[in-house]
Amino acid sequence: MCLINVFLGFDIAYLVVELRRDCPYLDTVNRQVLDFDFEKFCSVSLSNLNVYACLVCGKYYQGRGQKSHAYTHSLEAGHHVYINLRTEKVYCLPDGYEINDPSLDGIRHVLNPRFNREQVEELDRNKQWSRALDGSDYLPGMVGLNNIKETDFVNVTIQSLMRVTPLRNFFLIPENYRHSKSPLVHRFGELTRKIWHARNFKGQVSPHEFLQAVMKASKKRFRIGVQSDPVEFMSWLLNTLHADLRSSKRSSSIIHQCFQGELEVVKEIHSRSFAEKRENGDEQNNSSAADGGTEQNNVVAETSRMPFLMLGLDLPPPPLFKDVMEKNIIPQICFLILILVLLVSLANFNIYLFAVSSFCPIMIL
Template identity: 85%
Template sequence: MRRSRKDGDSVDEERDSRRRRIVDSPSSPAEEPLVPYNDDEDDERRVLDHSGGAEEVGRRVETEEEDDDDDDDDDPYGRGSILDKSNRQVEVRRDCPYLDTVNRQVLDFDFEKFCSVSLSNLNVYACLVCGKYYQGRGKKSHAYTHSLEAGHHVYINLRTEKVYCLPDGYEINDPSLDDIRYVLNPRFSREQVEQLDKNKQWSRALDGSDYLPGMVGLNNIQKTDFVNVTIQSLMRVTPLRNFFLIPENYQHCRSQLVHRFGELTRKIWHARNFKGQVSPHEFLQAVMKASKKWFRIGVQSEPVEFMSWLLNTLHTDLRISKKSSSIIDKCFQGELEVVKETQNKAISERKEGGGEHNGALKIMDGATENNNIGTETYRMPFLMLGLDLPEPPLFKDVMEKNIIPQVPLFNILKKFDGETVTTTVRPPARMRYRVTRLPQYLIVHMRRFTKNNFFREKNPTLVNFPVKNLELKDYIPLPAPTKENEKLRSKYDLIANIVHDGKPDEGFYRVFVQRKSEELWYEMQDLHVSETLPQMVALSEAYMQIYEQQQ
């Protein structure tokens, strides 16, 4: 009995000692705390590489992501040795037996780079056989699974532009795939950019159709014609286009809108596209996010509102500091002198109390007060000028049709001669405007739409304007040049004319643009691009125009 008790006590002591060891020992792999995922670092790497960062950074990030994919299979706890990662290399081959399965007809890189299964935008590959997007290339990734299920073996990394064969996992280095890389990420040298306006050569798409670089149609996704005409108009502004064709000019900027606008510009002017049109889907997604869904797919908006918002947002995102300028300022910014006359309530109250007599003139802080009217003079910058159209007649003629009036452009430009008074209702004031500095590119907007309490009306007045040699100094007073040898540049040529057709809420927009290499005019409405005569440009209901200053 004593021996059995001693044996029982020794067993209990062993159990207690084992429990103490387990408690004192370090935690098991399953109990280790999870390492927090730092999303900011990955986003920063992706933006750096996307905006033209060093190739070494891109390679390092890619190998880390790929190693993560592979390590998920071999090491479920993610504790693989760093030595194995650094020594792991991807085999590179010049020949691949599956290159003949690549189908360029189905490749479309205009849409967002998201995996079609996981909807993730990290480490996304495009299948060059069916055109779908899949994430990763490790043994548990969606691209690897697709290669086994569908028998599609050639994939391209949408960020690093490297091509791989799955499930074998080797990299393909074949120059025959360079045309796909150029379509995925078009590139321009500074010499090519300078020669764009001299190029008269047509390009041919895969389906055999011919297209002009820079004159390609834009896909109307759903009521996005107001975006298409704005983009097509801005593509005629040479300094703006040249700036966005070279990504190094804005690689410091982190705005998605700026980079998406640059990508769209390069795709429109690219001469090696697989098809003769471009879809602005990625740019529209960036617009919806940046405008907080003020402009969105499926809802019609006005081009003047979108143009104003886009130019101001690009300017804000591009400038380095608050006082610095941007390419938007250099192209479009002019200056106005504004004289504002308002009824002064304080003076009228003092007059009623017998304080001051009529005709008293008082000057304070650059403003004058005379006969109950306060006058304030100040200068303000502008990106576009809004022109008021005369009211259309209310009654019909003998033929039971409304008379469509016509007005010369010079008549409505008198608003900015410094003498014509414009009355505002809220707040009640009398305004006089005078142009003190002309921009290199002048944007003019005709206010055709008015909204009252019941419905939206459209003014059908036709504006007669010259296509070439618009001389402003003959109609509005302009300031003398500041430098002695400098000439006053007041002659402008039309380069883009946006037109609205149809009813106010049911109509559509189209645009006439000029091709500088041959001085030909083209009419563009979404995907339709056709050559037209300069006389046809002046016969339309102009809504917004861009004029270029003659050098």
Template identity: 75%
Template sequence: MEQNRKRSRRRCPYLDSVDRTVLDFDLEKRCSVFGSNFNVYACLVCGKYYHGGGQRSYAYTHSILAGHRVYINLETEKFYCLPDGYEVIDPSLDDIRHVLNPRFAREQVSQLDTNRQWSRALDGSCYLPGMVGLNTMAETDFVNVTIQSLMRVTPLRNFFLVPKNYQLCKSQLVHRFGELTRKIWHAGNFKGQVSPHEFLQAVMEASEKRFRISAKSDPVEFMSWLLNTLHGDLKSSQMGRSIIHQCFQVPLLNILQKFNGETVTEVVDSHFARMRYRVTRLTQYLILHMRRFSSNNFFVEKNPTLVNFPVRNLELRDYIPLPEHNANERVRSRYQMQDLHVTQTLPQVAALSETYMLIYDQQQQ
């Protein structure tokens, strides 16, 4: 069999049996019979996952019993014809490989914000790359809203669209987040929606089931945990910096210096002192949280008060020692996303919603 596997054939008579409508690479890559996640093949006729490729494997048995001949190795991304055992090399299958593992050149990444062309799924529906719906799996909407929010942070998105940026990182959470980011922004998906199933599996493992499927959680707590965990997995050993640090953290200047004419020091007791800090520069992205939920001994109560906030041009010049700069007027469309539903909306409607968390992008001069 191994000798046969070394053979390759550019023409395969069974390529017309490939059914792209049944392919779903968002699911966890495990054998549907044995449950193994090693050396898994996907049947391109029925979409099911099977272990192996050898003569005693489940994929080999399935090819004989069901008559399904074309498979892809989910790890090597190579196509094979079973039970014959030869590798299939055909450019017509490249779109399947790109859906399994989307790839972005750095030139493509830099043009994502300017190219607003809609894509068409196999079922005829249209979707906008980066604005696709996310499947919810048993109370995981807190994950979906967090992911959709972080997809709007351009430097973070650009970093995870290129796997070379984190190829040396051993964290499964980092790699699953990068894979999910690439699928959300991929323009050649077979469906107009993405399932974060593998990302959720990595979240449950990394958080020791603090955040899990079938259990509601606070999206603000999940956002804080996710950013801190990604930062801890990505930060360099020497500088302690990461893309998370670059996007969301700023240095605080401690001006607790006597005799500089500006310091305020209030000694509370002999062991503690009250210090004043000031922000020397703004972070690229600012996250604001409205605390709407409070718990007591009986239930969780929500505060539905509407908070007036600017949809654009949040002015913070009075709080930092920076010179004034002109706003960068860019016209952007706004979309309301709730799991699988994506609809275009108006800024006035967004300002009237019961906002829970906001992310502001600093405008460059």
């Protein structure tokens, strides 16, 4: 027997719920139709309160009382096994007793994947392929993400962030961010656990719940059905996660620990203008007073450090030549660099190299 408190106004009613292991309807559970990647809303009332999933057809219904949608569905469709999407308890309707059977633990793990610290540490050491119910093989952490509707910019961002080991390890354990009240943080953590879960029913994951949290947090700046720039989305996501994770304005977060860097900027100015700036008190952060600015030939080197989360770099120009099959790109190497390698290998010459321009001029003395 199990006692459940039901709050009715200011009164408390105690309902006795029978706990059984021998349910005759367990063989009707169809794991192939179960999909917990979507928002937990009742398919009839569209409410997110007290939602149950039918383990026979996979649809969501609200409540389990005699006037609830789940109770009605059990009578009309003859589907009797339901799981509470919040408490993970399984009930038989319309009988109303709770089912306690170890065979249902796999469904609970798919609904809410769990990791402990020992399992997280073994992820990179023990990489094994897993097989879904449909027979497809997948590698945990490398599963595909469904492109709902022009949401590929989100998928590529998520896949790249899943390769950052400290970030992954942090979000695999919900206790690390349980203090946060941000739905975006918790949806990102759920998506991370589903991507790295080794007992999924499918070989792919749908980021639907995460996308709903993104639309709400960004005020529909990023939404389903509208293409956006992946770099812009990643910048917004990292800054938003950092703001939602830190406990105070001055505290750091796992986002800054993984991605924040510093760019050293050296600026040469005339000593007269530098003296005027010092007299006017217009020194910037970490200027020469802190970093030791030097003055030579009436020129002062002012050094400052700028923090950044994203730094754009120029890519080298693509090679122009391909092989005879026009598939493999033939790398281009500067001819003067080849001569340099040859001369260095001789080791019998004193070579003094002066790289003055992009043409790599070489002076041999």
